[in-house]
Amino acid sequence: MPQATIIGVIPQYPIHSKQQVFSKETITSLGLVYVMSQIEGHNIYIIDENNYNGPVDPEGLPDHLELQKARPVKMALFYGGMSISVPRLYSVAQQYQQLGVVTIAGGKHVENMPMEALTSGIDIIVHGDGEKVMQPIVDAIIGKDGNIIEGYKRNLEQILGLSFFGNNGEYVFTGERSPMTAEELSGLKDPNIELIESIEKRWSTIPISWGVGCNHGCEFCAVKDKYRKRGIEKLLNQVESAIDLGYYRFFLVDDHAAQESDSSIEMFAALGDFLRERKPKKRVTITTQIRIDKADNDELLGAMRYAGVTTVCVGYESPIDEELKAMNKGVTVKKLVERSRKLAKNFYIHGMFIFGYPTFKDSKYKSDLTLEEKTKRYRQFFRKGRIDTIQVFNAVPLAGTELREKLDREGRLIPLSQAGWDKYDGGFLCYDSTPEGIDPRRLQDTPIELMERKYMGNALGKVLNYGRWINWTANTLGFPLRFSTSYVKNFFSNLTKKEKSFFEERVSPLGNIFYTPLKKAWKAIKRDWRTTFCNAVAGKIIGKWKSIYRKSNYSSILEKLRQRTKGYSLKTERKQYDALE
Template identity: 25%
Template sequence: MKLLLISPGWPKGRLWGELGFKFPSLSLAAIAAATPPHWEVALCDENVEPLDVAGHADLVAITAMTPQAPRAYEIADQFRARGIRVVMGGFHASNLPDEALLHVDAVVVGEGDLVWPRLVSDFERGTLQPVYRPDAMLDMADLPVARREIFAGKGYLLTNTLQTTRGCPFDCEFCSVTAFYGRKYRERPVEQVLTELEVLRKQNSFAFFVDDNLVANRRYALSLFSAMKGMGFKWLSHAPIDFAGDPELMRAAGESGCIGMFVGFESLNQESLVAMGKVTNQATSYLEQAKVFRDHGIGILGSFVLGSDGDTPAIFEPILRFCEEARIEAAIFPILTPYPGTKVRERLEKEGRITSNDWRDYDMGHVNFIPRGMSAAELQAGHDWLNRSFYSFSSMYRRIFKLHRSVQVFAPMNFGFRSAIRRTAKVMG
């Protein structure tokens, strides 16, 4: 029996599809690990290779984020036309299972790790069900070690991705993580993580923890960082900006090899932060907090959500100036996107402000709702200007061309984003 795992390509001309550096789907590697050993497992990632829809497979499993959903449905339709069963999971299908079932035979809602063996068993018996939902959240001690051998030969920049925690104790209005993983924060035993890291170290000294908030449990994070000290890793992950307020934990992260964190600043407007539920952020402390990250050798990939109700056309230039003054090494500037399953979508639907359900445009680079403080055209223009300006050579020089250990990651990242932004503009333009 052969299982074909598929990661659909991004719509043409979207920033995330144009980026030269590609990362693999850890969720598909986890599904591969939960698949019975008598199955042959193969992966096709359309972001790095073409898909042969005429190829052999007994079962096809697809994961997709919202902007990839239309392509996922096209793929599913093609395989089903040949009589091959198709299963879909991930954030989009979990939030809109009825929509997905118009194109696939079964949908996995939520975490797939627990239900996948049952789904495969049902398929083998010819009793595949339309919807599979786990009865409980996965105990992280039972998280299967990803089968990274399926990534071989794909040309990924980095395959040393791993997960130590799931869930987030916060509930930001725009975020779909809580709906998928829940607010209960669950940790994988540190000993298991260290064992996996020992294996990964044989491949590469870089690692990326995909956790949405690696430091939410201080005691757990401190234990992990202390144990990693001396292993020789250079690693990145996600953390809130108030991480800077814990000197001991920050020092432990830096000493364990942390060279970068994805940090959600989201807004320079405190009222907007409160409205979106970003309770840990104090905009007046951003400059000082960013300096603390840098002083510990940790660069920042910042995120600023554009288009909140308190935003006007006057927000764009101050964000750029702040990033340059704070020397934010890299950043993304997502347009507020009402993803299925989020509180912001529920609110905007009630207010009659959603203007498009073309999922291809739910890529954080297009306006799909009626903004309150500016026109949709002004929001789109501001987003595009901010991206071009932040990744201009002059801004890059002001922000990253200083002696700092994180430059080894963030300098190539800046050039990668710059090239992708230019290609996106050319395709869409």
């Protein structure tokens, strides 16, 4: 049977979004890889524009016209999960559409903005889990001769969970499709990372997935599907095939790994057993995202360490009780601190925060702290919580969230003509804070100042490039003293601590009374060095971000908000923009 060629595109992030603490990692988006791995009978390849060394256009961007000349495709699939890369997605999709290629997109952003996507170069939106329907979609579009079937949209009407403009130009939504069950998830083919071609660098980290969705309903989060998970063997397969390719660093991308504690313990234990049996050439390390309440479960923490989890990413969001309540986080600051300190004993912690969470006319919970007082709270919290690395964002009103709805209702969203989707990465204030009496420029600047302070120290530290020089020197000269103190401390605590949990015993057996404290002391030193290294890198990244921001005209947009006079209304401007659209 003649085959068609189908391309998948993971669109490039804007330059400012590449200046993030994790931007040095080379990692891809697993969603599109998973979806395209389900397609049979055709030639499939994926381009990740964020790690690409193929032909480029005069602006240095991947040249899809050249790609199409070299390898003509009938369908182009796009990853539309990240709002920040949506402008690039639409621009590439339009190029393919003009060439007669059928363009398809899925992911949280396009799902929540179907009309925008369908009028911006996308022919078909796939809502929900695309893996389930990808093959039927391909079969509905590509005929037995390998060409696009004329009037194929009629065939699509049979597939639930799709949006498109019908053959007569009418908007069609084919109806809700239920999310995939655990059995269906387990029945999927494993994702094949090698579908991604023309990569510039080897991946530094491989994304793996076990569960999808989340049962918590945080107001600002676009993840709304309930939690489900595939069979443990499906996760092990992903790890095994990556190890076969020589990869040893993983990111478990589940929105909230360890959502169900008991089954998660089982999964991490199985992963630990598998790795011990498989004996990879290098040590496997895993980073994952969990909710802070999981710190209460010692067995789970032990199992995570046993599996090779070294770093956890935690969405603390705020060290202010009223804000935590407003976000539906279901936790208090006191608990956050206790749990964070406990997590820090087991893992490196990457903490994610939102600064100045907005309140509304009808908000039940409002903090009356000033911006300066809030800043102080954050700084204290970073210390108390023993958090290794941080990211502080402005609240991002993502499409499909309650937060966006509320801001929209009060006419506070900055029009997309000024704060386009590319600004939705947390580095830019995308809503009007003046109704709360907050200067938007101060609110914009504070998160970056908090990160600067954490990574580079005070004003003197910034001038001297504190993170890079003073800390390196202090760590080097202080090494013998620090190591000896840590050794003695661990020696005595090891003597007194006799009982260990099942996993703890396997991760760090009591062993030799001299060797074990030595190992622990070395670990503490390693943490210091890691922190120093992160400070140096993060300090540099922040510097770059600030220089990009200064060159943009964004502060003048915020200044305009600040100086609002009678007669200027954000609501009116927004309406004008919507009318233009």
